[in-house]
Amino acid sequence: MATRFKVCNCNRTMPLDAAAGVAIADAVGVSALPVASQLCRREVGAYLDTLEGSDQVVVACTQERALFSELAAQRETVAPIRFVNIRETGGWGKEARQAMPKMAALLAAAALPDPEPVPSVDYMSGGNVLLVGPSTRVMPWAERLAAQLEVSILLTSVSGNDVLLERRYPVFSGNRVRVDGWLGAFKVRWEQANPIDLELCTRCNACINACPEDAIGLDYQINMAACTGHRDCVKACEAIGAIDFTRSATSREKEFDLVFDLSDQPLISLHQPPQGYFAPGGDPVREAEFALQLTQLVGEFSKPRFFAYKEKLCAHGRNKKTGCSACIDICSAGAISSAGDHVTVNPHLCAGCGACTTVCPSGAMTYAYPRASDLGRKLQTLLTTYAKAGGQQPALLLHSEESGAALIDALGRMAGTRSAHGVPARVIPVAMHHVASAGIDVWLSALAFGASNVLILLTGEEAPQYVDALEQQAGISRSILAALGYEGRHIELLQASSALELDTELQRPQPAAVPAAPATFHVDAEKRTTLRFAIDHLVAHAPVPATEIALPAGSPFGAVAVNTSACTLCMSCVGACPESALIDNPAKPQLRFIEANCVQCGLCEKTCPENAISLTPRLLLDSRARERVVLNEAEPFHCIRCGAPFGTLQMVENMLTRLAGHGAFAGNLDRIKMCGDCRVVDMMENKQEVSILDVKR
Structure with missing residues (x-):
């Protein structure tokens, strides 16, 4: 499919002119590339003309994405439309005039066909939400959410008159709360601690009036410290049966679609909790944000199945022995567990970080969104186009699609007002679902393709174990590159939580040495195959010949x-x-x-x-x-009966030594010296001899 590109210099705030358009057109393989100045305003007709036909259109503007999409919908165009940001990523900044090769690379990558679709994981939520925590927090939110969701509440502590007299939704009380599951399929277990079961209680106040110690208030929970055990309240409750001091079955269990955990400490402590579970931890602002998100989680939902697993390659276990558990140890969502000799992944819990695929040494676990081959094709396209446009010493900046992209956009806007340096001309941003999904195989491939640096942007949203894993992978990569004589620091982890911090971090990396010629292999679906391709290319062009490299612990070789x-x-x-x-x-x-x-x-x-x-x-x-x-x-041991070799001399001698004193074997040691077939024959002959003796007797 042919591609049409629409490029705009955003009211001449970027150094893009006709000459730049010619250079970019040559790099991306089109005959001409006119540069607009107000594509979203007075030159919008040029954009509309591009929509005629079925060729895909790449628009180098994300600022007015909504406008361009609306215009395309009004035209009922069949042309696929894609958007790419060349402004904040380099068109604004101190090095904007040197950023033409990067712009060409970003345009070329945007024109790549979509990866093949991956299987999806489906969720169904009817809006049945459980609010759990102290009554002071739970009751106000129950009132607000009841109009939009099917509310149930589980009170872990009750204060004053917080329990509603009117039964408008189920009310439970208890402690030792445990939450398992995911959006649309949560299972909540707790212990009914108080003698009064709030779900059975009719709020008739009979128990309050009957209690001589005033141990029961309008919270309808018994203060066990004040209660003397006279049980007048039990008699007052009579047939309703809401009060039971001798209750043996205290376990309770219910299923919910959503969980709003208002406890001080979240009931699920995972760095990446399951979808549909929200725990603001007592922060009022986050409570409001999460409450809004809860109301939007009613209906059918789906997400990509982020991983693919090949059990036959898995090195987790054999014969009840555990070997590699890297994927289990690193998963921040608790989605991976041991199933004996292999692992299992719960796709509903998987958050798509891909860290499991990065640390997997065998390639049994691979990332599918996008697949490694799709990401490799994108990186190769970026680097090839960049070089064709005259760019030198490119650095790839791997960043997350959300927090990382937001930081880059913020930095670009600051650069547009000359209050920051901006993204350097040689730094090419690459958006990923999660930066932990790429590791040594992708990084070394990128260096083989001609990247001078691979930079991984960490924004603080990553689980601590992900950062440790990326550092370990970077250490392995550096060991290989240093031993081959490639000077410089090729793999760098950049940490930034603000645009100014990112601006500083991006000035730090220096171009590192690259192979004399870029590689032409394609990133393979098999991790080990890709590693072999990349390392072979790096070795072939290595400044320092090497035949063996010492690696740090945890290496996959x-x-x-x-x-x-x-x-x-x-x-x-x-x-x-x-x-x-x-x-x-x-x-x-x-x-x-x-x-x-x-x-x-x-x-x-x-x-x-x-x-x-x-x-x-x-x-x-x-x-x-x-x-x-x-x-x-070892020297084989030969059967004393038929002479056939079996086992080893050392093994048979060890067995004879160990079993010589054993009563069950002492009289049959010669059989240990026989092969399997002869041992059976000898046993049968001996049985026949015994039978003949019995007959003679």
Whole structure:
């Protein structure tokens, strides 16, 4: 599909003229690119003319996105329309005149076809909301929300006359509250602590009048410190049965679509709570914001299924031994759990951060929104177009679509008034759903494509474990690049919570060394394949030749060392290895190793009954990485009956030594020296001999 571009210099506030239009047109592959000055006003006719036909249209303006979209709707155009921001991202700022290559790159990336759709995760909410917390907070919000939502309340403490006399919605009381679930499917459990069940109580005041200690007030809860246990209130309540001091079944459970947690401390402490759960933590402003969001969560909703999981590649566990648990440990939404030898992901809880895919060493967990191949294509397009337009030393700025984009926009507006430097000309912003979804495979690929730096913008919204994981991934990348002689700091984490902080942070990174020629491979769906492509290219153009690189702990590459004096070649490690890095030899007792397959999950180390295995993180860069290396071999033991080799001499001798004193085996040690077939034959012959003796007797 052809693409038409509409570019505007925003009333001449950007240094875009006819000459710049020619240069950008050449870089993005179109014959001409007129530059407007007031595309949204007096030159709007040029925009409307572009809508004729079915070719997609890329408009280099997000300021007037709503206007351009409305005009297209009025025209009933069939042309797909996309918008890209070239103003705040570089057109305004001290380096705006040098930003033409970046603008061309952003336009070219905006013209890329949409990625293939991914499966969706659906939610259904009827608006049944539970308000939980102290009555002083819960009751006022219950009154306000009752007109728009189906309200229920669970009071963890009651003060004064906070309980409504009129039964307008269900009222419960209790403690030890537990909330599980997600939008449309929350399950709330609690303990009915007070003898008075507020849901059964009719507010008749009979108990209040009957209580001689005045232990019951208009909150309809018994003050147990004042109660002497005379039980006059129980008699007054009679058949209603709302008061029970001997209640044995105190557990309560209800289902709700939404939960408004007004407790001082949230009942769900996850950094990323499930959708439909709101916990303002006593902040009145956030209470109001969340209340508004609650009213909008009625109906059917869907979100992308952010991940794809290939169990056969997973290095989580084997034979009830746990190896890699990186995805479980890092998930801030509690969406990933162990299921024995593999993991399970609850798509309704998954928030789409993608950190699990970044730390997964094998590529069993991959990000699907967008897929790695789609992101790789975008980065390659940005860098290729930037270079074609004459740009040098490009830096990619990976940022979140919400907080990160807002900071960049704010910085751009400040730069437009000359109160900030603005986004440097060589820095190309790349919006992502979450910055934690890209790791070493994407970063090294970007450097292989020609990026001088990969910058990851952190705004404070990230879970602490995400920051730690990104730092670890950056450390691995730096170790590889430094060993290959690429000077500079290629991977940087920038932290900013304001536009001014971002302005300062963006001036800090310096261009780092890149390969002499950009790579042409495509980012593959398989993480390990992409890593191999990227590292091979970096090695091919490395300033310093290297065949082996020492890596920090936690790296997805490395060697396995075997203590041959302890190893009995039982091959338990072979059965435990999920990546076929450890393999046996059917022809003879040999333990072999293919280092390129190893993800350093540690399952072999934990499975080995002799504790003979240790791991060494490193990266081999020559042919040894793919060779089958013998880690241990032994003289085979030959069956004493048929002479066929089986097992190893060391293993059989160890078994004979251990079982010689055992009563059950002492008389049958020769069978241990036989192969499996001969052992069966010997047992059958012995059984026949015993039967013949019995007959003779």
